[in-house]
Amino acid sequence: MNVFDFSLQLNGFPIKEATAVLKSIQDINEKDFATHIEAKKQDIVRFHLKNNPFYKSLIKDTDTSDWNNIPVLTKKDLQKPLEKRLTKHYTKYDIYVNKTSGSSGTPFVFAKDKFSHALTWAIIQNRFGWYNLDFNTSKQARFYGIPLDKIGYYKERFKDKLSRRFRFSVFDLSESAFEKHLKKFKTTSFEYLNGYTSSIVQFAKFLQHKNLVLKTICPTLKACVVTSEMLFEDDKKLMETQFGVPIINEYGASELDLIAFKNPNGNWQVNSESLFVEILDDKGAVLPYGEEGRIVITSLYNKAHPFIRYDIGDVGTLSKKSTIKTPILEKLIGRTNDIAVLGSGKKAAGLTFYYITKSIIEDDGKVKEFIIEQHKLDTFKIIYVSTETLSEEKKKIITTEMENYLEKGLQILFERQDKLIRSKSGKLKQFTSYLNQNS
DSSP: OOHHHHHHHHTTOOHHHHHHHHHHHHTSOHHHHHHHHHHHHHHHHHHHHHHOHHHHHHHTTOOTTSGGGSOOBOTGGGOSOGGGTSOTTOOTTSEEEEEOOOTTSOOOEEEEEHHHHHHHHHHHHHHHHTTTOOTTTOOEEEEEOOOOSHHHHHHHHHHHHHTTEEEEETTOOSHHHHHHHHHHHHHSOOOEEEEEHHHHHHHHHHHHHHTOOHHHHSTTOOEEEEESSOOOHHHHHHHHHHHOSOEEEEEEOTTSOEEEEEOTTSOEEEOOSSEEEEEEOTTSOBOOTTOEEEEEEEESSOOSSOOSSEEEEEEEEEOTTOOSSSOBEEEEEEETTOEEEOTTSOEEEHHHHHHHHHHHHTTTSOEEEEEEEEEETTEEEEEEEESSOOOHHHHHHHHHHHHHHSOSSOEEEEEEESSOOOOTTSOOOSEEEHHHHHO
């Protein structure tokens, strides 16, 4: 019995219909796909102009026949009660409602109609199928957060049971917790790991310390899918070595869909079936393939709530190898609000110098993980978990490298902690600028 599909159907999400529609989209040839996308873009705009007063008030008298005239939606535009944004005639009985994670600093409640949400799951299942993983039959080792209240906790455990998942909490990354994880892998036929990048990296480091390869302990393992946090190349290589399986990078957003998924050819393939993805510059002009800018996304099927030219808050690049039917995400630089602003006026992507620091701070294996905070224009704090305090020599090297990348005269503070505080969901934010949050 396909329990996962059955549970979707039982809750009113037409997964069979969505799977059939997905196949029909994928069967459109490359030559005709551009015409198909243009038609879907205009269809969704017309629908919301006719049926969604909130969207109509934003568009006003704009000529929508020219796609570039259509204004870009921001998260701040959507920070008002859902009932004021919901399309006419939709009720709580025929929509899926959730809340964004708030990692951008601007959380909001959103809705999808039930077909749109089913299509999301059809696409996810399709992508996992590239690696012979089946949501109905493949056992998942899930590295995610879990609600700590009793009702929320048991609700998630029940959903895990239905979905053939076993959840490993990301709130305890101690060696004793990982020892228990290891015993579970020895006795369970897991087919894949799935979860937050930083937590799974810590498990890989534990295995490296033990000189163990997970696939020798759990021979049924086929793949590892990481999501929600940046995946760095050295972490990817570490996981490939210690898990003995391919590492698949997933990029998505709860309010939209799966956005990109690493395909078997090694390319980060963008979801063109239910989304239209553009890269825009700071003035809103569309950038050609190969150029870096804001990621702006249109949900082509969500009729309950408009996500049309929606600025997701990320910066990235579409590869020059992209086509309309098969766009390739070449780079995901990070969030637009994860920017370090310096006294000279210079700006730098926080994750970039996080990566520079990472190459120094973790080279001897003593530092388990760390985050960087910016408190003033010239003041950064590195909070780290380590078996011992960083030496003065290592602190000096890190300070010098950060000054080389950013600018001279920086004050770099270091704070050792027993463990890092994660968000309620279990995610770890590698760089935070308190200047941006207070602006």
